[in-house]
Amino acid sequence: MESAQGQSTHFDVLIVGAGISGVGSAYHLQEQCPEKSYVILEMKDTFGGTWETHKYPGIRSDSDLYTFGYRFKPWVGAPIASAGEILKYMGEVIEENGIDQHIRYGRRITGCRWSSDDNLWTIEATRESDGEKETFTCQFLWMCQGYYDHEHPYTPDWPGMDDYKGLFIHAQVWDPEIDYSGKRVLVIGSGATAATVIPEFAKTAEHVTMLQRSPTYFFCSENRNELADRLREIGIDEPTVHRVVRTQIMYDQDLMTQRCQTEPDVVFEELKELIRHYAGEDFEFEPHFTPKYRPWQQRLAFCPDGDVFQAAAAGKLSVVTDTLDTFTEKGVRTASGEEIEADIIVAATGFNLSVMGEIPFAIDDKPVDWHETVNYRGMMFTGVPNLVWVFGYFRASWTLRVDMLGDFVCNLLNHMDEVGAKRIDVALRPEDEDMEILPWIEEENFNPGYLMRGIDRLPQRGAKPEWRHNQDYWREKEEIPTTDLDAPEFLYDGRSRASTTEALESAG
Ligand SMILES: Cc1cc2nc3c(=O)[nH]c(=O)nc-3n(C[C@H](O)[C@H](O)[C@H](O)COP(=O)(O)OP(=O)(O)OC[C@H]3O[C@@H](n4cnc5c(N)ncnc54)[C@H](O)[C@@H]3O)c2cc1C
Numbered sequence: 469m470e471s472a473q474g475q476s477t478h479f480d481v482l483i484v485g486a487g488i489s490g491v492g493s494a495y496h497l498q499e500q501c502p503e504k505s506y507v508i509l510e511m512k513d514t515f516g517g518t519w520e521t522h523k524y525p526g527i528r529s530d531s532d533l534y535t536f537g538y539r540f541k542p543w544v545g546a547p548i549a550s551a552g553e554i555l556k557y558m559g560e561v562i563e564e565n566g567i568d569q570h571i572r573y574g575r576r577i578t579g580c581r582w583s584s585d586d587n588l589w590t591i592e593a594t595r596e597s598d599g600e601k602e603t604f605t606c607q608f609l610w611m612c613q614g615y616y617d618h619e620h621p622y623t624p625d626w627p628g629m630d631d632y633k634g635l636f637i638h639a640q641v642w643d644p645e646i647d648y649s650g651k652r653v654l655v656i657g658s659g660a661t662a663a664t665v666i667p668e669f670a671k672t673a674e675h676v677t678m679l680q681r682s683p684t685y686f687f688c689s690e691n692r693n694e695l696a697d698r699l700r701e702i703g704i705d706e707p708t709v710h711r712v713v714r715t716q717i718m719y720d721q722d723l724m725t726q727r728c729q730t731e732p733d734v735v736f737e738e739l740k741e742l743i744r745h746y747a748g749e750d751f752e753f754e755p756h757f758t759p760k761y762r763p764w765q766q767r768l769a770f771c772p773d774g775d776v777f778q779a780a781a782a783g784k785l786s787v788v789t790d791t792l793d794t795f796t797e798k799g800v801r802t803a804s805g806e807e808i809e810a811d812i813i814v815a816a817t818g819f820n821l822s823v824m825g826e827i828p829f830a831i832d833d834k835p836v837d838w839h840e841t842v843n844y845r846g847m848m849f850t851g852v853p854n855l856v857w858v859f860g861y862f863r864a865s866w867t868l869r870v871d872m873l874g875d876f877v878c879n880l881l882n883h884m885d886e887v888g889a890k891r892i893d894v895a896l897r898p899e900d901e902d903m904e905i906l907p908w909i910e911e912e913n914f915n916p917g918y919l920m921r922g923i924d925r926l927p928q929r930g931a932k933p934e935w936r937h938n939q940d941y942w943r944e945k946e947e948i949p950t951t952d953l954d955a956p957e958f959l960y961d962g963r964s965r966a967s968t969t970e971a972l973e974s975a976g
Pocket residue numbers: 484485486487488489490509510511512515516517518519522528529530531532536575576577578612613614615616618661825827858860861864865866867
């Protein structure tokens with residue numbers, strides 16, 4: 469897909485990636501900074517990012533679309549949506565707002581260099597169609613490239629993989645042509661991906677086995693929102709339904725997050741009760757469904773209509789909780805010696821972290837080591853001017869942060885214009901001198917495997933709220949919109965506005 473576009477190569481803002489973050493950011497930029505020119509560079513030949521990459525059976529959201537959808541475009545379907553429905557929604561946002569004219573597809577960014585003399589980023593891209601190099605310049609880089617490698621999923625290096633005679637595939641690179649009907653399918657993993665593919669496989673496969681190292685929490689619920697249905701029934705308009713249902717869901721999620729911390733055992737009993745509703749009263753939770761971590765330390769795996777447990781109750785799904793020891797000719801053998809035979813083995817083992825799209829960055833010819841930077845609220849980085857990274861939430865919908873940072877970046881860009889600044893940096897303040905510098909991940913707070921594996925490549929954080937991405941939407945929704953852009957951690961053209969104002973006051 470190639471969209472109508474001019475041939476300019478200089479823009480005020482360059483957005484990397486046409487996933488849900490890039491498209492949402494473009495919308496906010498157009499709305500709130502209409503004078504700014506911009507381009508989105510996307511390496512694929514279409515939009516959608518995550519929702520375009522993944523093609524495994526049943527691919528769907530595990531968040532509700534009232535909050536995973538943008539705040540500005542009402543969601544009118546069932547809360548949990550298929551990848552196809554999400555792409556349709558994004559396609560409408562792009563078309564309704566003329567964003568397509570700004571996207572250049574098939575451009576893989578291969579380098580970003582900042583020049584302090586020119587206050588400009590230079591971006592190198594390779595055209596995927598013919599390998600031609602292209603160079604762009606921009607004042608501001610809006611990094612919406614996500615957080616994982618879209619082309620190389622994470623597959624542990626298990627022994628004996630070459631011996632296996634069946635079909636082995638990672639869910640991230642699933643080919644929809646694969647026919648699994650009547651086959652024995654083994655799914656390795658127990659997260660959201662496993663929870664999605666298992667009920668789909670179970671519909672026509674001979675049998676499905678889930679091999680997990682450790683159990684996951686599951687949240688079973690009907691795929692409908694009662695409040696939305698009722699509001700529609702009484703004739704409320706869609707924008708109002710969207711706003712009210714978003715508010716309700718966020719309220720409920722906030723309550724749930726707090727309860728997971730204050731009364732995790734009660735929450736777990738409630739989750740079990742929901743499972744029993746689909747799997748039967750005598751469903752056995754030990755040992756396969758009793759996780760060792762607190763609910764919501766990792767994302768809860770959502771189960772629309774308890775589909776995983778319906779498959780288990782129907783005898784179509786078995787679960788094995790054990791470590792994979794080796795592949796064999798016919799399947800795998802676990803550490804306890806059990807052999808699981810399968811015609812198809814699907815790895816649902818997650819991602820390889822990709823820090824800033826693995827693009828080499830340089831500031832005035834010095835390569836950037838992201839691990840040497842400290843993050844400002846998970847979006848800006850010390851020593852790296854005029855750049856924001858959109859990294860969303862785990863416990864709440866990712867897109868809530870896309871909207872929130874959209875407002876923030878536009879306010880920042882408008883403020884730079886007001887004060888006549890060409891460069892914005894974040895910098896530790898004198899009072900941060902003794903602040904403890906820690907890894908980005910707060911293991912107690914959130915700890916997905918792909919982040920833990922890449923912890924040495926991620927930026928660092930400080931102990932104070934400004935210098936961490938706390939993953940707490942409910943706190944950030946108060947703090948980020950009210951940020952004082954003249955606070956001393958912001959340097960405009962290398963100077964703090966706070967110190968400039970003080971100096972002017974004392975001088976005169
Ligand atoms: C299967 C799956 C289901 C998920 N479900 C949910 C959910 O229900 N709720 C939730 O909140 N989160 C969910 N997530 C997390 C999800 O990834 C985010 O919510 C969101 O889709 C990320 O969007 P993004 O635009 O930031 O990044 P991505 O979707 O990763 O898009 C980034 C884009 O940038 C492009 N890009 C990257 N590097 C370059 C480069 N060098 N040059 C040019 N282009 C580049 C990529 O091609 C891609 O199109 C899910 C993730 C997966 C994998």
